[in-house]
Amino acid sequence: MPWTQTYAPAGSVALSALIAAAPVVVLLGLLGIFHVRAHLAALAGLATSLLIAILVFHMPAKLAWAAAGFGAMYGLLPIGWIVLCAIFVYDITVHTGQFDVLKHSIAGLADDRRIQAVLIAFSFGAFMEGAAGFGTPVAISAAMLIGLGFKPRSAAGLALIGNTAPVAFGALGTPILALAKVTNIPAEQLAMMVGRQLPLFSLIVPFWLIAAMCGFRRMREVWPVCLTAGLSFGVVQCLVSNTLGPALVDILASVASILATLVLLRFWQPREVWRFEHDAPDREGEAPAEPRFSSEPRLGRSLALPEGSEPVISDTAPAVATLPDYGTRLRPTPRQAAVAWMPWVILSLVVFAWGVPQVKNALNRLASPSVKLVALDQKVFRAPPVVPKVHAEEAVFSFNWLSATGTALLIAGIASGLLLGLSPALILKIFARTLWRVRLSLLTIAAMLALGFVTRFGGLDATMGLAFAATGKLFPFFSPLLGWLGVALTGSDTSSNVLFGNLQQITAGRVGIPPILAAAANSSGGVMGKMIDAQSIVVAGVATGQEGQEGTILRDVFFHSLALAVLVGLLVLAQAYLFPGIVPR
Secondary structure, three states, rough: EEOOOOOOOOOOOHHHHHHOOOOHHHHHHHHOOOOOHHHHHHHHHHHHHHHHHHHHOOHHHHHHHHHHHHHHHHHHHHHHHHHHHHHHHHHHHHHHHHHHHHHHHHHHHHOOHHHHHEEEEEEHHHHHHHOOOOOOOHHHHHHHHHHOOOOOOOOOOOOOHHHOOHHHHHHHHHHHHHHHHHHOHHHHHHHHHHOOOHHHHHHHHHHHHHHHHHHHHHHOOOHHHOOOHHHHHHHHHHHHHHHHOOOOHHHHHHHHHHHHHHHHHHHOOOEEEEEEEEOOOOOOOOEEEEEOOOOOOOOOOOOOOOOOOOOOOOOOOOOEOOOOOOOOOOOHHHHHHHHHHHHHHHHHHHHHHHHOHEEEEEEEEHOOOEEEEOOOOOEEEEOOOOOOOOOEEEEOOEEOOOOOHHHHHHHHHHHHHHHOOOOHHHHHHHHHHHHHHHHHHHHHHHHHHHHHHHHHOOOOOHHHHHHHHHHHHHHEEEEEEHHHHHHHHEEEHHHHHHHHHHHHHHHHHHHHOOHHHHHHHHHHHHHHHHHHHHHHHHHHHHHOOOOOOOHHHHHHHHHHHHHHHHHHHHHHHHHHHOOOOHOOO
């Protein structure tokens, strides 16, 4: 039964938007206020979205359930598959004791916890965002931080805050390419505009990250590192996006950030080394302290494996492998460090190769079955003013299992395990343990994406977008907040661009600002919503062994997300009316 979306079923767009926001309010309220476990909160939000779509927006029940099923499928592949396999790689390194060797090799570069946070959560996380996106950087960065000795809650919050400025160009420019498709604005032009917005925040985020971790005073003590990491990233981000297009922006900018920071550390170190209270100081001048996110007891330690010892894997969290402690003063030899870094080098190379268009297309030709959801495909119609003319929404699920980023992570994990001397049977056992541990998180992700797809196909998202678009001359300020809302709802800057990109363009023309500015603002503002979307919160919880604590993680980062989104709004407002010459012509 074909059905055309309606955007003011309650009589006005404003009232309809308030009703449409109910699923999000239920989800975030249960998580952040009532401390309900994530999978139950997600299911409650999904049930709310189904009821509102069917009873208020008059969406046929058959179509609503089909949209939920479509979203759940997408939640499991590619998102859930990435999470599962990323944690699998981490578990391999913990089981073999290599994560502790990695910890000591990073400590050899910088003992200071603040510097480690910048290198891992911001610079290395940006590389993973550029190569893979879709939850990979949060999973990997959080797992690495907790393996380095960060407390779980701190590791989750820092990984989420760090994964912001790179998101607009994530997964080899996929968000920008999707935005270009729905707006018919050339991707190169959109990349230029985003590249004139986000570099400022690339500079800000390392400072923000450390201030959130240990306060403004402690942040000032390592300002050269924050400046070097952020400025090098921002400059390269601006240059590449304005010359080469969107595909390699994050890859090149993150490499520049890492190299520049390492060069700085050869000539400069903080006067006082800042460490956690639970760290055992091994030299004079260290200042043990606690991160602001958390004072909860540490879940466990991942310690290097002396010769002849056997590790025992805990079922509670990936970071609590119980291994014999042989002291904190030991520094690995170059060979030991190379072995410890080997799984992550393999992971980076395989993930990057999987993201190259030629490789991805070749893999898709080998295995890329597509399933058209007959009950939903071409059955839902979007209507003006959300789109220029009525058109049918497609519902085709591409089962790209071979070219999926999660498959690249799985291959990296298997290869790493074999090279580290594990038997195939033991590798399979570790994978089974990982799957069992993340089972509820996979259910949560499936329910979250089901909620997002019901919102999209039911027109609830468009109604909320129209409410933002009704702000007139202040629209340039609210334009990034619309993108922020889109990412918070869908968990993806790409999806937010698909949902709201055209609406941004149409509204910009009505209020008299360049459409390219509003379209780019959707992506630039959206990146700040990445740290609070339910998918990222769940991924961070899984990676740090905090299943059931998703509400606490959300409360930790919500202010940072909203504050940064507001700053993007102020920047776009200034670009619209004070500095219009910055907009590409």
